[in-house]
Amino acid sequence: TYIVTDNCIACKYTDCVEVCPVDCFYEGENMLVIHPDECIDCGVCEPECPADAIRPDTEPDMEKWVEFNRKYSESW
Ligand code: SF4
Numbered sequence: 001t002y003i004v005t006d007n008c009i010a011c012k013y014t015d016c017v018e019v020c021p022v023d024c025f026y027e028g029e030n031m032l033v034i035h036p037d038e039c040i041d042c043g044v045c046e047p048e049c050p051a052d053a054i055r056p057d058t059e060p061d062m063e064k065w066v067e068f069n070r071k072y073s074e075s076w
Pocket residue numbers: 001002019020021022023024025034038039040041042043044045046
């Protein structure tokens with residue numbers, strides 16, 4: 001699963017949303033989020049992000065960002 005982190009805040013690009021094959025991006029309060037259960041882990045969004053905000057959840061200390069992404073994607 002890929003997850004959006006705080007580098008996304010104030011980013012105006014939505015290149016990631018356009019390439020996602022399963023449309024699992026949602027709008028949070030001031031950044032985009034990925035629904036962790038809908039993401040199919042394809043990885044195509046990651047190089048599209050100009051802010052380097054999209055990270056795999058296998059990186060260290062990602063738990064809080066996974067929960068953040070889940071919370072805001074499910075509020076839709
Ligand atoms: Fe969408 Fe693939 Fe990125 Fe997951 S890794 S958010 S499925 S583009």
